[in-house]
Amino acid sequence: MVIIGKLLRFGRRQLHTIISRDIIKPANPTPSHLQTYNLSEHDLLIGKLYLPMLLFYPNKDSCSLTAQDKTRVLKNSLSQSLTKYYPFAGRLSTHKTPYVDCNDKGVVFLEARSEAKLEEFQLGMTQDENLDNLFADDMVCNNSPHSTNLVGIQLNHFACGGVGLAVSMSHLVGDGCSLVSFVNHWASVARYGSPDHKEVLPLNPHFIHVPRTNSLLSEAPVMNQQRVVESTRVMREFVFANSKLSVLKKAVASATNDIPTRVEVLTSLLYKTAVAAATATSGCFKPSYLFVPTNLRKRLPEKLPQTAVGNIGSLMIVPTRHESETSLSELVGEIKKLKLQLEGIQSVQQATENIKLLLSKLVNDQELETLAKRSYTCSSLCGYPFNKVDFGWGKPMATAIALRSAGQNSFVLMDTADGDGIQAHVSLESKDMEIFQNDKELLSFCQING
Structure with a gap:
């Protein structure tokens, strides 16, 4: 030692x-x-x-x-x-x-x-x-x-x-x-x-053993282009009780006649609020994109166990080209539509090809710097038993994730330690965060830790 x-x-x-x-x-x-x-x-x-x-x-x-x-x-x-x-x-x-x-x-x-x-x-x-x-x-x-x-x-x-x-x-x-x-x-x-x-x-x-590929690991992979822009970012934790999320779900359900999940409504609320904050900071609305990585282990025809190792997922991209498209009902509806499209994926390889196609179209449509500033990634770890990890001295009293160094606009959702809600770890530009964390609609559904 x-x-x-x-x-x-x-x-x-x-x-x-x-x-x-x-x-x-x-x-x-x-x-x-x-x-x-x-x-x-x-x-x-x-x-x-x-x-x-x-x-x-x-x-x-x-x-x-x-x-x-x-x-x-x-x-x-x-x-x-x-x-x-x-x-x-x-x-x-x-x-x-x-x-x-x-x-x-x-x-x-x-x-x-x-x-x-x-x-x-x-x-x-x-x-x-x-x-x-x-x-x-x-x-x-x-x-x-x-x-x-x-x-x-x-x-x-x-x-x-x-x-x-x-x-x-x-x-x-x-x-x-x-x-x-x-x-x-x-x-x-x-x-x-x-x-x-x-x-x-x-x-x-x-x-899952895969054949050797001739491709090399890129120094700047396409999926990470939005991460490499130098910026000053801060991280905050917001806690949403299940009772508050139920109120939000009912409000969206009444507008769409479709019952959303708590992750769908929270993802939409965070993205809507972040886009509004960026709009207020810059003085005008600009097209934005929500990236939602999705686990495919249980969605593939040949279902894989949760213990399958690797990157076994797909990517949903929600474009917001007009400010009117940032309503909760529209965002939830778009997420649900994209989820249905995932049902057609037959293999991990097909998922990979779909991601490459989506990203190539996106990069062709937008300059990378613009894409970086106006892209948001929301990853949900809800349902994953991080709060039950017991090495022999009990379950954790809290869990956290380090986001500040990722250099991107991001939300990571995790179950609270007591299971009675979702904690959202949010990383944004400092100027955007100042507006984000004071948003009245957001604060009506959560409390801020720290």
């Missing part, structure tokens, strides 16, 4: 100290016939982004484990889990390699200590511009210098004894569903002590 003497300014008051760095390798070597993991065309479209997730656990009196015990459990179970998730412990041979070299070089595991108490930290977390410090090796954005690593872990110890576990996974090897499957498998191994336990076996990953 290497002791690191680096101090990081964390938040507005506290110091964050990196205290150790390890490399965790798989408990068993990867068989020779699995040592090359080909990336799919869909993976290559996504590009070099990270999915940065945070899980916060309080220090419970009922838990007899010390901080050292928790670290030992996490490292041992991670090593065992990487035997199953063998590509995660590999490397990209070069920055453009279209496959993972499953060489068992391992996953970086950092430990850090904060002088803050967990409760104090959470109060300011949603407005903290240094949230990224909780993640290993800058694995929170698309220009990390450590981009050949695919997974990074950082265990953050707070002064109260609580911990924040930061897990960052390269989007090249999987989507949000892949991330939650990996973390739940890891937690179950920690809880039950073995990857061969009967409760863990159903959580084993399902890999």
Whole structure:
């Protein structure tokens, strides 16, 4: 173990100290016939982004484990889990390699200590511009210098004894569903002590092996063009109780004679409010686009398990060319129409071709800089059991995701810890956020954390 003497300014008051760095390798070597993991065309479209997730656990009196015990459990179970998730412990041979070299070089595991108490930290977390410090090796954005690593872990110890576990996974090897499957498998191994336990076996990953492609990983993938524009962005967390979302659903249903889901109405409300804020900031309405990534595992004719690893989804794009198209009823109706079109997708390859076609048309119609400024991405992790991830010391008291470094307008939706609503992590230009967070209609349905 290497002791690191680096101090990081964390938040507005506290110091964050990196205290150790390890490399965790798989408990068993990867068989020779699995040592090359080909990336799919869909993976290559996504590009070099990270999915940065945070899980916060309080220090419970009922838990007899010390901080050292928790670290030992996490490292041992991670090593065992990487035997199953063998590509995660590999490397990209070069920055453009279209496959993972499953060489068992391992996953970086950092430990850090904060002088803050967990409760104090959470109060300011949603407005903290240094949230990224909780993640290993800058694995929170698309220009990390450590981009050949695919997974990074950082265990953050707070002064109260609580911990924040930061897990960052390269989007090249999987989507949000892949991330939650990996973390739940890891937690179950920690809880039950073995990857061969009967409760863990159903959580084993399902890999879809694809043929080698001649395509190379692009330095600026088409799907990420809207992410690379330099900007000043801030992140806020908004919490929508189910009771408030029910009111919103009824209002939209009365206008459309169709019952929307809570995710559909919330996605539409966030996008509508963000477009209105951008319009107020610039002084005029400009055509805008809503990108909605969609999980296809249960939609394909040959249904795939939720434990299937990879980028297995499609992309819905809602164009808003006129200000009149930003009403909730119109936006919800467009999302529902696009969802119906997904029913015709027969395979992951067809989904990939559809995405490429959609994006090529969009890029032909708009200059990239304009597209970047007026595009919004809404990803829903609702229904994914992040709030149930138990390593043996209870479920997390809160979850979060680092958005500020993504460099894009984005909304990420997650179930609240108590299951009684949705927390929306919103990243916008600072000027737009000032207007967004004071929108009267939005505030009538939510509360702002932080």
